[in-house]
Amino acid sequence: MSEAVRIYPEGRVTLREVGLRDGLQLVKCFPSTTAKQRWLREEHAAGVRCFEVGSFLPAKTFPQFADVGEMVASVAELPGAHGIALVLNERGANDALASRVPEIASVVSATEEHSQANARRSRASALDNIRRLCELRDASAHRPIVHAAISMALGCSITGAVDPAEVLRLVDQCFEAGADAVGIADTVGFAGPKQVGALTAAAVKLSGDRPICVHLHDTRGMGIANASAAIDAGARILDGSLGGLGGCPFAPGATGNVVFEDLVFLCESKGFATGVDIEQLIAVRAILREAMPDEPLYGGVARAGLPRPVGTRAA
Amino acid sequence: MSEAVRIYPEGRVTLREVGLRDGLQLVKCFPSTTAKQRWLREEHAAGVRCFEVGSFLPAKTFPQFADVGEMVASVAELPGAHGIALVLNERGANDALASRVPEIASVVSATEEHSQANARRSRASALDNIRRLCELRDASAHRPIVHAAISMALGCSITGAVDPAEVLRLVDQCFEAGADAVGIADTVGFAGPKQVGALTAAAVKLSGDRPICVHLHDTRGMGIANASAAIDAGARILDGSLGGLGGCPFAPGATGNVVFEDLVFLCESKGFATGVDIEQLIAVRAILREAMPDEPLYGGVARAGLPRPVGTRAA
Numbered sequence: 001m002s003e004a005v006r007i008y009p010e011g012r013v014t015l016r017e018v019g020l021r022d023g024l025q026l027v028k029c030f031p032s033t034t035a036k037q038r039w040l041r042e043e044h045a046a047g048v049r050c051f052e053v054g055s056f057l058p059a060k061t062f063p064q065f066a067d068v069g070e071m072v073a074s075v076a077e078l079p080g081a082h083g084i085a086l087v088l089n090e091r092g093a094n095d096a097l098a099s100r101v102p103e104i105a106s107v108v109s110a111t112e113e114h115s116q117a118n119a120r121r122s123r124a125s126a127l128d129n130i131r132r133l134c135e136l137r138d139a140s141a142h143r144p145i146v147h148a149a150i151s152m153a154l155g156c157s158i159t160g161a162v163d164p165a166e167v168l169r170l171v172d173q174c175f176e177a178g179a180d181a182v183g184i185a186d187t188v189g190f191a192g193p194k195q196v197g198a199l200t201a202a203a204v205k206l207s208g209d210r211p212i213c214v215h216l217h218d219t220r221g222m223g224i225a226n227a228s229a230a231i232d233a234g235a236r237i238l239d240g241s242l243g244g245l246g247g248c249p250f251a252p253g254a255t256g257n258v259v260f261e262d263l264v265f266l267c268e269s270k271g272f273a274t275g276v277d278i279e280q281l282i283a284v285r286a287i288l289r290e291a292m293p294d295e296p297l298y299g300g301v302a303r304a305g306l307p308r309p310v311g312t313r314a315a
Numbered sequence: 316m317s318e319a320v321r322i323y324p325e326g327r328v329t330l331r332e333v334g335l336r337d338g339l340q341l342v343k344c345f346p347s348t349t350a351k352q353r354w355l356r357e358e359h360a361a362g363v364r365c366f367e368v369g370s371f372l373p374a375k376t377f378p379q380f381a382d383v384g385e386m387v388a389s390v391a392e393l394p395g396a397h398g399i400a401l402v403l404n405e406r407g408a409n410d411a412l413a414s415r416v417p418e419i420a421s422v423v424s425a426t427e428e429h430s431q432a433n434a435r436r437s438r439a440s441a442l443d444n445i446r447r448l449c450e451l452r453d454a455s456a457h458r459p460i461v462h463a464a465i466s467m468a469l470g471c472s473i474t475g476a477v478d479p480a481e482v483l484r485l486v487d488q489c490f491e492a493g494a495d496a497v498g499i500a501d502t503v504g505f506a507g508p509k510q511v512g513a514l515t516a517a518a519v520k521l522s523g524d525r526p527i528c529v530h531l532h533d534t535r536g537m538g539i540a541n542a543s544a545a546i547d548a549g550a551r552i553l554d555g556s557l558g559g560l561g562g563c564p565f566a567p568g569a570t571g572n573v574v575f576e577d578l579v580f581l582c583e584s585k586g587f588a589t590g591v592d593i594e595q596l597i598a599v600r601a602i603l604r605e606a607m608p609d610e611p612l613y614g615g616v617a618r619a620g621l622p623r624p625v626g627t628r629a630a
Binding site for chain 2: 155156157158159160188189190191192193194195218219220221222223224225227228229255259262265266268269270271299300301303304306307308309310
């Protein structure tokens with residue numbers, strides 16, 4: 001059994017908290033390392049096990065991730081917790097390997113246009129990056145999971161529509177390059193559930209027992225509907241962020257990732273046990289509110305609470 | 316062909332704006348008749364055709380619906396528009412018939428406990444009400460559509476869980492009483508998409524070619540996911556309110572109906588033409604903001620706009 005299949009077993013749904021990375025990509029006020037560690041610890045106490053905790057990128061450009069090494073160490077201290085960090089180049093990959101983070105994610109754009117405009121490199125070069133990362137993994141003693149995330153897979157901020165056949169070819173190429181898991185991201189929240197379901201079903205079929213992760217943004221209010229469609233189509237790994245923290249660089253004023261709390265509610269309502277205590281999870285929002293008072297937090301379950309009969313005469 | 320089938324043809328999705336009734340049930344500041352008429356007219360201009368415009372209830376208790384007669388007349392003036400009004404007793408039914416509103420809705424609770432606590436009558440008595448309404452319809456010259464809405468059909472504020480078999484029996488009893496259409500309402504937003512899909516599929520199967528309407532609230536962020544599941548299960552009539560206006564008497568701080576704009580986006584993304592211009596629809600929110608400045612408005616599409624490639628270099 002591969003390490004990726006051990007961490008992401010096929011039979012159950014795994015929800016990954018990406019707020020500590022994707023959620024902090026655009027915030028104006030960066031939480032302290034202490035606040036991030038409290039967020040991490042308290043979410044772990046609520047039952048969450050997978051955390052993307054930062055990027056190995058130049059601290060000058062991304063000061064919010066300067067403490068990624070500390071965050072990786074903090075996850076490692078929590079029983080059963082699984083840490084993930086993002087890298088975009090070989091230097092980052094080496095730093096990530098040295099940190100012994102158990103999962104390293106790298107990105108390839110679904111379209112050549114976005115790859116060139118956003119990363120100033122071709123998709124082929126991004127795939128080479130992933131291939132090199134896999135070589136480094138194979139040469140390492142601890143062999144972290146390599147996760148290849150395909151951004152703009154359900155709509156592109158530059159080209160608009162994205163051909164699903166091209167995305168599926170990329171999924172294949174990522175696995176061929178040696179990736180242990182592949183992610184499909186609706187980075188700009190262009191898609192509806194029909195499109196998400198169709199692409200997910202095709203990717204899951206293609207991947208066999210290799211994990212497919214679905215990363216959704218709630219930009220146009222479709223986040224939970226898209227997550228539901230992805231699960232129906234066979235996805236068993238989904239990303240979200242507490243309070244839907246995070247924005248979208250290509251849609252000013254847009255919300256961020258799918259709201260983690262609502263994602264937990266969705267999964268439980270569909271009969272997938274998440275192991276997460278929703279009310280304990282909701283309480284963690286206080287840390288975000290305190291550390292980032294200007295960031296709007298979203299979510300239905302946090303606002304209304306869990307369904308609970310009043311048992312008394314209604315008004 | 317029955318009038319109900321003419322208004323709600325099986326092949327296409329019909330979205331009904333219920334903000335002018337359900338959306339105003341709990342607001343603190345009531346919009347003027349003029350504001351409501353502008354809302355109605357501008358939404359009609361954006362392509363919306365079905366409007367629930369008020370309740371025939373004592374104006375002393377529900378002053379926000381004192382102008383229901385005027386609102387019914389206003390819908391009647393708009394080409395192709397279909398007006399709906401709620402009644403809860405025979406006096407209201409007579410007033411509604413006199414107004415010549417083309418559709419009259421009445422309610423029965425899914426549980427005996429809620430029926431007694433909320434309406435101070437049994438479900439049998441509520442069904443008698445619907446039967447009497449159908450007799451009055453049959454004796455009238457213009458024969459309005461009678462719509463029987465089953466509240467708490469997916470979760471009850473008093474009992475919690477609701478047996479779907481009991482709801483289906485009520486669906487049957489409503490049709491037997493003479494209703495032209497039956498509605499299934501997640502009044503308190505307890506349900507997830509799996510439950511909504513299962514009940515909808517069973518109700519649609521039971522009803523044959525008689526219309527089934529699904530009325531959802533976004534209380535726990537599941538509104539659009541539930542709407543998507545309802546459509547997948549065969550529902551072709553869904554309710555929503557502009558900006559998700561409205562609250563829930565049983566969940567303080569909760570949002571209201573499914574956001575109409577997001578519902579339009581969902582349907583279009585699923586390949587169902589709605590005939591609605593989303594951007595023109597979003598512009599109508601300005602009327603609500605002006606008339607009810609203290610009411611929060613929700614919605615993803617309104618916040619982020621329609622998906623639109625930038626076509627230029629991204630940041």
